Amino acid sequence: MTHVYNTDPLQVHRHYEIDYIHSYGEVSEFFIALKKKKLMATRCLSCGATWLPPRRDCGKCGAKTEWFEAPLQGKVHTFSVLHFAAEAFLPEVPFILAYIELPGIDTLFLTKIKNCGLEDVYVGMPVKAKFRRLVDWTPNDIWFEPA
Ligand SMILES: [Zn+2]
Numbered sequence: 294m295t296h297v298y299n300t301d302p303l304q305v306h307r308h309y310e311i312d313y314i315h316s317y318g319e320v321s322e323f324f325i326a327l328k329k330k331k332l333m334a335t336r337c338l339s340c341g342a343t344w345l346p347p348r349r350d351c352g353k354c355g356a357k358t359e360w361f362e363a364p365l366q367g368k369v370h371t372f373s374v375l376h377f378a379a380e381a382f383l384p385e386v387p388f389i390l391a392y393i394e395l396p397g398i399d400t401l402f403l404t405k406i407k408n409c410g411l412e413d414v415y416v417g418m419p420v421k422a423k424f425r426r427l428v429d430w431t432p433n434d435i436w437f438e439p440a
Contacts, residue, residue: 367395
């Protein structure tokens, strides 16, 4: 029992439940495409910089971007094996989190590597995209595996 200022702290138990509704706004196309097993990136209409995750406004020059289909095969740029993670991911530890290089994409794509031994992943490893059959509308709808 804890005493605060000589009084037992008052504890009130109430059931708490909410539906959390949010929007992906102008990058909704990225999540909709995952359901179609496509990976969508954006290209700046002014300087040509390519973005994945997509951006509706260029991070280099601020101009608008257009959508295009990104390749589904690339290679591991760098990786980390996670033995601890946020609560939602604890049941999955240990797992591999990696930055993926994709041809024609100027940025790196952060994602999980699945179906790969923790000792088998390496920088430069060829990988291919895989998609969740029943989408959850989250970044976890896509991951990569050894190609
Ligand atoms: Zn630009």
